[in-house]
Amino acid sequence: MTSARQSTLRATNLGLVARTVCAAALPPSRADVAAATSMTRATASRLVDELVAGGVLAETEPAAAGRGRPATPLVPGARFAALGLQVNAGFLAVRVLDLRGHVVGEALEQDDFVGSDPASTLARLGRLCREVLDGLPREVTLTGAGLALPGLVATETGLLLRAPNLGWSDVRPEPLLRGAVPEGLGLHVDNEASLAAHTVAETAPGRPGAFPDFIYLSGEIGIGGAAVLGGRVMAGRHGWAGEIGHVTVDPAGPECRCGSTGCLETYAGRDALLAVAGLAHPAELAARAAAGDERALAAVATGARALGVALAGVVNVLDIPTVVLGGHLAHLADLLRDDLEEQLRTRVLSARWTPPKIEAAQAIPAPGATGAAFRELAGLLADPARWLG
Numbered sequence: 001m002t003s004a005r006q007s008t009l010r011a012t013n014l015g016l017v018a019r020t021v022c023a024a025a026l027p028p029s030r031a032d033v034a035a036a037t038s039m040t041r042a043t044a045s046r047l048v049d050e051l052v053a054g055g056v057l058a059e060t061e062p063a064a065a066g067r068g069r070p071a072t073p074l075v076p077g078a079r080f081a082a083l084g085l086q087v088n089a090g091f092l093a094v095r096v097l098d099l100r101g102h103v104v105g106e107a108l109e110q111d112d113f114v115g116s117d118p119a120s121t122l123a124r125l126g127r128l129c130r131e132v133l134d135g136l137p138r139e140v141t142l143t144g145a146g147l148a149l150p151g152l153v154a155t156e157t158g159l160l161l162r163a164p165n166l167g168w169s170d171v172r173p174e175p176l177l178r179g180a181v182p183e184g185l186g187l188h189v190d191n192e193a194s195l196a197a198h199t200v201a202e203t204a205p206g207r208p209g210a211f212p213d214f215i216y217l218s219g220e221i222g223i224g225g226a227a228v229l230g231g232r233v234m235a236g237r238h239g240w241a242g243e244i245g246h247v248t249v250d251p252a253g254p255e256c257r258c259g260s261t262g263c264l265e266t267y268a269g270r271d272a273l274l275a276v277a278g279l280a281h282p283a284e285l286a287a288r289a290a291a292g293d294e295r296a297l298a299a300v301a302t303g304a305r306a307l308g309v310a311l312a313g314v315v316n317v318l319d320i321p322t323v324v325l326g327g328h329l330a331h332l333a334d335l336l337r338d339d340l341e342e343q344l345r346t347r348v349l350s351a352r353w354t355p356p357k358i359e360a361a362q363a364i365p366a367p368g369a370t371g372a373a374f375r376e377l378a379g380l381l382a383d384p385a386r387w388l389g
Contacts, residue, residue, distance in 0.1 A: 010047075011385035013039070017047045018056050018384045022099065022206030027060060027073030048074060054388035055079030055141075056099070056380070076100045076205070080380055080387065083133070083145040083181065084373035085125060086192065086366045089114050089165045089221045092125045093366030094132045096142070097373040099380070101204030104140055105132040108365060114221070115167040122173055126180030133182070143380045143387065145185045146372025147173055148192040150224060155239035158189040164257035165222045188376070193217075193224025193242055193326075194233050195371035199364050200324050201231045205377035211359070213320050215311065217244060218367070219327030222257070222265040227318055234318075245269065247310040267306035270328045273299045282328050289335050300335050307336065308343030315348045315356055326361035333360035 020036050021028060028036065034044035051057040058077045062070035076099035086093040090112065096105040107128050113121055133142075151163025160171040174187045181187050197216040203209050212231050218224035225244030227234040234241050245265035246258050253262025266272055270282055276299035277285055288296035307329075315321055323340075325333045337358045344356035364370050380387060 011383060013037075013043070014047055014051060014385050014388070015382055017044065018051055019206050019381050021048075021051075021057055021074045022076050022204070022381060023208060025207075027075050029071030029073060031071060033074065050388060051384060052077075054384070056384045056387065078102070079139060079141055080143050080377070081136075081140050082143050082373040082376035082380075083129070083185070084148070084195075084366075084369035084371070084376075085129060085146065085177075085181075086148040086369035086372070087113065087121060087125060087166070088148075088150055088192065088366075088368070091366070092121070092128055093369040094125070094129045095366055095369040095373055096132060096136060096140070097205075097370065097377070098140070099205050099377055101207070101374075105136050106365070107132050113166060118166075118168050118171045118173075119176055122176040126177050129177070129180040133180075141387070142182060142185055144188065144376030145181045146188045146190065146195065146369075146376050147177070148195045148366075148368025148372050149173070149189060150192045150220065150222070150368075152240050152243070153189050153191050155188070155190055155235070158187065160189065162258075164259075165220075188372070190239070190372070190375075191224065191226075191242065192368035194226045194235065194239075195369075195375060196224075196326060196361075196367035197226035197228050197233050198371035198374040199367045200326075200361055201228050201233070202374055205374050206381050211322050211324065214322040214324045214359075215244070215314055215318070215320050216242075216324045216361070217307075217326060217329055219268075219270060219325065219329035221271050222269045223329075225314075227314070227320060229318075229320065244310060244314060247313065249306045249309045264306050264310040268303035268329070273303050273328070273332075276302055282331070285328075286331050286335060289332070300332060301339065303332070304336050304339040304343065308340055308347060311340070311356075312344055312347030315344065316350075319350065321348070321350070321354050321356040322359065323356060324359045324361050326367060330360040330363065333358060 030045045034041045055077045060073045081098040084095045091110045094107045152161040162169045216226045223245030226242040246263045248262050250262035254266045256263040277296045345351040
């Protein structure tokens with residue numbers, strides 16, 4: 001019993017030390033780790049040595065100092081990485097990222113996957129995945145794999161229940177990707193926006209982002225969403241929380257692919273905005289609107305009004321007044337911000353005391369795949385002991 005307790009305590013402390021180093025804004029020393037974790041220097045140093053020997057952490061060259069031996073800075077190691085996959089309406093993506101947040105391998109293929117066959121599309125993703133994994137350095141060890149899909153996912157079983165913008169229903173991706181994802185890793189399937197929100201909650205695995213609490217909108221053909229509180233994505237009872245794109249803005253509005261009417265994405269989704277603006281390419285919309293084009297400005301105004309109605313309800317219910325716009329909405333953030341913040345000040349009950357703020361997400365290729373890798377690496381940081389054998 002005593003041995004089991006000691007083993008559990010060691011595993012807990014190893015995780016605490018690993019997370020402390022990853023979360024630090026500047027590379028800490030062993031003494032810094034001891035102070036941050038309230039451990040003795042001897043204990044912290046022993047645990048650091050284990051993590052460095054196992055490749056979870058690494059030492060860097062000490063900075064020049066005055067008298068005495070300079071402390072050795074610690075950083076996340078480069079040995080461990082995770083695999084993130086994504087299927088979206090317009091692209092397939094594979095990304096492998098390490099604990100430093102560096103891309104070890106990646107591939108992106110653009111195409112139109114609306115109405116595509118799930119088996120052939122996932123087979124294509126599998127081929128892309130194998131190409132990336134075959135090119136990884138031999139010393140890289142994968143700790144997990146995640147797949148981001150734009151729809152409702154039963155996360156416990158890995159079943160995609162419905163992805164309206166792909167036209168997919170009742171798809172189980174894991175068997176279709178078997179042979180591409182290394183055996184033993186498992187494949188954790190989740191909603192694209194929920195995973196992409198991890199790239200805002202963290203700037204690198206284990207390193208907190210600027211906003212601990214925020215509502216994230218993922219803008220593509222449709223609009224996905226996620227609510228993040230204390231750096232953690234709020235999944236809901238079944239893992240289906242965050243479907244902001246299907247909040248009804250106007251019951252008498254246009255029919256949505258989901259089968260309802262007047263959903264937010266029928267006004268503020270990429271295709272909806274382009275239709276109002278009379279444009280074919282998203283890159284043109286922001287430029288035309290900034291130049292004063294009337295149709296482009298009308299599209300932005302329509303999107304802002306719909307976003308204001310939907311987001312006000314979400315902010316009033318959840319008390320999370322920071323909204324981070326991703327995807328095509330991030331490109332329009334400067335044009336949307338003033339109108340949208342004004343609407344939220346009017347519609348949000350608490351706005352007098354905490355005015356809602358609109359922020360743009362950093363441009364990241366395939367944020368769903370990136371977030372999937374981040375989430376898998378969070379598992380490593382929670383229990384690094386199992387990887388030190």
